[in-house]
Amino acid sequence: MIDVIMVRLPEIVLIIYAFSTLLYFFDFIEHNQKANKIAFWLLSIVWILQTIFLFLYMYKTGRFPVLTLFEGLYFYSWVLITLSLAIHRIVQMEFTLFFTNLLGFTIMAIHAFVPSQVPAMAEQLISELLFIHVTMAIVSYGAFSLSFVFSILYLLQYKLLKEKKWKQRIWRLGDLTKLENISYLFNAIGVPILLLSLILGLIWAFIKLPIVPWYDLKIIGSFILLIIYGIVLYLRIKKSLYGRNLATWNIAAFLIVLVNFFLVSRLSTFHIWYQ
Structure with missing residues (x-):
């Protein structure tokens, strides 16, 4: 069961991440606050799911996930989202999330094509x-x-x-x-x-x-x-x-x-x- 979840969870994260990025882009060009709020909550969901995956991965492997490029990219993406959400709460600069989203989504997309073996x-x-x-x-x-x-x-x-x-x-x-x-x-x-x-x-x-x-x-x-x-x-x-x-x-x-x-x-x- 855990193996199935760990296979599907990154795919779900990538899809939600893509929608969040698209909504932030729409807000960037059209100044749509509704799209901005939905994008923020989707990004928060991405962070929650990524965090769950990290804990499941640590439970399965018995170690912190930074040993391979596959693990490093995922952790890198998680760090970017964590920092961007924290900064957004502190300074309330909306476009920070949009540009960080672009970078983080790119990292996640590359991660999807990297072999996971150690x-x-x-x-x-x-x-x-x-x-x-x-x-x-x-x-x-x-x-x-x-x-x-x-x-x-x-x-x-x-x-x-x-x-x-x-x-x-x-x-x-x-x-x-x-x-x-x-x-x-x-x-x-x-x-x-x-x-x-x-x-x-x-x-x-x-x-x-x-x-x-x-x-x-x-x-x-x-x-x-x-x-x-x-x-x-x-x-x-x-x-x-x-x-x-x-x-x-x-x-x-x-x-x-x-x-x-x-x-x-x-x-x-x-x-x-x-x-």
Whole structure:
């Protein structure tokens, strides 16, 4: 019975997620509050069903689901929805959910085509330290994703203001200062979490592996990602980078997140749980 539920539940989640995304898009172009409310409740249902699936998965496997790309994508999507719903409750910025929905739905759609099996060698290397390392890395990616969303919103708002398109949409996007500050806040959260994740990952490698492969693309890519976001964060603090330039650099940095998560992980000989 549990096996049947675990097979069908992600399919149901994807369908509801698709309807939620379509309704948010309709609200975005038509300013339809009814569609917005229905989309919000559908997204809440998606979060509940995803949470149920995660608990069922943990019950079945006896571990936290971040060992494979299949599991990592699902957890990544869950983190995005959780953060977006929390932010919506705090700052009441409606379009945050729309853009985060687009990203989260894309992650879920990719997840549907990824094989779910766990590599045999990966099973032998399971440890609590490893799970904490991978979980923190995905959480940091979630923070960077939300920062990316707010940068997109910043550029969109900037364009509307510059073109003097004084429509209802411009007031729902939020003011530029708030968008920039929230984007910066998520970067400030993501950088230390990613740093701690890399430290834990290296500690795990020193304990479990005879030789740490420093030349591995995943290790190199993760440190490059940390350095780039660290530089963006530093320039923002020093006021050397702000406004539209900061948003553009932030979007470019997020592209490296996607490359590191999807492409580099596949080329890695060290991170076998993402093969």
